[in-house]
């Protein structure tokens with residue numbers, strides 16, 4: 001585990017519905033639309049029908065779940081079918097963020113206790129945005145996420161959706177994201193302004209490299225933008241870069 005990975009959340013970062021879906025302000029929504037567009041260009045459908053993308057970060061509280069919800073919303077708004085699968089089986093937050101009923105979820109599905117139908121929330125917030133929440137907290141998350149049942153589930157979902165988004169836990173804290181990365185077409189890493197430290201991010205990228213996880217980009221979350229070049233004066237700016245992907249491509253060429 002990397003040093004300094006236990007951080008206290010900034011006080012102003014409460015679970016706030018105003019940052020989700022249609023409640024988000026114009027600038028925030030535009031930023032997620034840009035993230036969606038960049039994602040579509042940065043990835044293509046492989047032999048599976050869908051793009052399968054994992055969203056992770058170095059430490060907890062960097063904005064992974066908020067990012068994945070708003071990205072999914074933006075994808076559904078563009079007319080594509082998207083499913084968000086909550087793979088943070090240890091500290092799930094999606095149910096609360098989306099105000100979902102407490103149902104069983106991924107862990108129950110993988111343990112063979114419940115069917116896909118029983119765990120699926122359809123058309124959440126907007127048509128075309130489906131969710132599988134984490135479910136009951138299991139004693140063996142890594143084992144479940146590394147199982148054949150998980151790979152089969154993702155392959156099945158990839159048949160019926162355009163995009164499969166996996167909400168993953170932080171890499172400095174548990175190895176689950178690295179285990180799941182093999183089922184994805186790539187990982188997006190969320191980096192939070194004034195919160196993530198460089199050594200944790202370095203550790204994260206090293207771990208991704210070690211398991212050959214493909215980092216397709218970064219979301220720079222919660223940066224206060226003062227630049228005048230943004231006509232509408234962004235309060236919060238989200239950036240999405242290709243730094244890691246292009247660095248890797250260069251080193252391979």
Ligand SMILES: Nc1ncnc2c1ncn2[C@@H]1O[C@H](COP(=O)(O)OP(=O)(O)OP(=O)(O)O)[C@@H](O)[C@H]1O
Nearest residue numbers: 013014015016059060061062063064065066221222
């Ligand atoms: N850009 C932002 N502006 C305001 N609040 C934010 C922003 N990004 C995240 N938050 C808030 O910070 C908190 C942590 O965000 P979130 O739950 O998305 O992080 P996470 O990386 O998924 O955390 P965890 O690792 O615990 O799952 C939430 O209350 C969320 O609403």
Ligand SMILES: [Mg+2]
Nearest residue numbers: 064065088093
């Ligand atoms: Mg989360």
